[in-house]
Amino acid sequence: MSTDPLPADRVPMTALPQARQSHARREEVLAAAAECFMRRGYEATSMDDVADALGATKGRVYHHFPSKPDLFFEVYRRAMEILMQGAAPAMADAGTAERRLFGLAKAHTLAMMESQTFQRSLTLGVDLYRFGSPSDEHKVVLEDLMRLRFTYEDLFRKVFAEGQADGSLKVPDPSLAMRTILGALNWVAVWYSPRPGEDRPHRDKLAEQIVETVLGGYLAPRSG
Amino acid sequence: MSTDPLPADRVPMTALPQARQSHARREEVLAAAAECFMRRGYEATSMDDVADALGATKGRVYHHFPSKPDLFFEVYRRAMEILMQGAAPAMADAGTAERRLFGLAKAHTLAMMESQTFQRSLTLGVDLYRFGSPSDEHKVVLEDLMRLRFTYEDLFRKVFAEGQADGSLKVPDPSLAMRTILGALNWVAVWYSPRPGEDRPHRDKLAEQIVETVLGGYLAPRSG
Known part of the structure; x- marks a missing residue:
């Protein structure tokens, strides 16, 4: 136990x-x-x-x-805890929604780097939920884990809605915005591998570059 | 055989x-x-x-x-062929780099939807290359497959460089731009599932919404 x-x-x-x-x-x-x-x-x-x-x-x-599923569920739960803990200070920022989004996205990116092996379990969990054949007992647990994920994703939706209200964000569809931004950042856990001697200030800087790139988009400002 | x-x-x-x-x-x-x-x-x-x-x-x-690795390699190769074929017309667009990027990104997104099961093999292939213990013979094949992937990714880097030159794209770092944009779009193969009765025009529209969201970023234009 x-x-x-x-x-x-x-x-x-x-x-x-x-x-x-x-x-x-x-x-x-x-x-x-x-x-x-x-x-x-x-x-x-x-x-x-x-x-x-x-x-x-x-x-x-x-x-x-007690079992492999229990072990996997705890890995997944831990990954979500890390994300939720990283999000808390960002959500508490009393400034614009843009500032909260930047904070959320940066914390998410750092989590992908610093708890990479745990974060990779999130996709495995979704696949297990969609394609696996869990016992009834495990199915209940998986549903709980999916709810944890939705709760986290809702933070992004909330900030996007706030950004529409305060005018700091440009978001035609908050759900699509949440999915695309999380995709860009989740992918960090696929390609990232730390350089020798890399420390937190390096990761901080890389995370900020990634977030600025993603949030700012790829198009030059229109003139006129 | x-x-x-x-x-x-x-x-x-x-x-x-x-x-x-x-x-x-x-x-x-x-x-x-x-x-x-x-x-x-x-x-x-x-x-x-x-x-x-x-x-x-x-x-x-x-x-x-003849073997499971051969079967997997062919799935991976097919996924890359679909991406390269989708990219060809986009790369031939004689307009701005922004137009080529839009075309590349849209073709990529459609591939994630329409050949989802094949495209999911790309991450598996990278993990196999990084973490697997293939035979010498299979290692050579895996290296070839990774080169196919780099060749495809280079199309995005090329377009980003052209966009810096023609002023249509805003890209501080073409490699980071390539990775983040592909992450956002690759993630479609994780979350997408077709709605009943969905056809190509629906997918076309969804792909365009995704690409516009990703390329345009999430920030409201600055006033002043």
Whole structure:
């Protein structure tokens, strides 16, 4: 069974080191699984593959996650958590919708770079939802995960609607705008690979270049 | 062994119907394989899956393609052929680079809709190239396929450079422009599913809306 560490104020001090250790090991399993799913796809990845990638026994993987679907769902959920957390400060910007869109898009791009293996699970999850044959129990979970995704996408729709209202954005169709902008940025998780020695300031700069390119479009301003 | 039909002028008339039949059957195998690869990924798809999807024997699949990699490579090659053929008329447009970019992007978007299962193989191919462990022989083929992709991407880079020269496009970095625009459009193959009764005029219109959204960007024109 998976055991997230309890909040620190509910855990006796003597128990903390073990809970932390367990949490760290669970995180290692998750990261290895995300990498395996990215490389081989959902169907072809086995719990053995994840154990091999960790250099651990299959027992260690099962200790934290009862099944491959549970492991995959947690990778997907984590990817969505990273996106939602990145979006929160951007959504809190009290300026124009354009500023919020820039912040949302930049946080999304950084997530594609910095949690690439997790983010690649999002497409796999959609394919699993559309084409897989999950058990009834897993179907319910997948539907929850799709709702998480819609909730996140709705942030973009909301900002586009606000941008129409405050005049800072030019959006004939907020849904199409959301899909195309997310496509351009999601694709970063397909082509991006970090350069040797790359650090956060480099990624920040690259993310801003990408977002400026996408938001600004590709056409020269019309004269007249 | 795979047998493409010979050019008509080299085939005795009596042999044509059989060659055509063989060609049609080979196309069915390819289409079934593209669908399987999209649904389950490269690694998890077996020749048995392709045969099952066809309602045929595995022997029929092997009759046309000697191995799974050969079958996958042909799906990928076909996807690239469709893109290159779609790009040709757009590249021949003698107007501004903006017109050529619009034509390229629209043809690309239509390909994502109309040959979706084939186009989804492009990401699988890149992952196979980056993460797979192909034989030496297959590695050579994969490198050829990556070159096909670069050749296609170069069309976009070329048009962006021309657009800087003729003033119709606004492109600080042609490579980043190519990657972001293709990302936005490639994503169509992830989210698109045809509506009942949808025909070419509908797809044409949707493709134009997508391309106008992407090329024009999301920001309202600055006043002053």
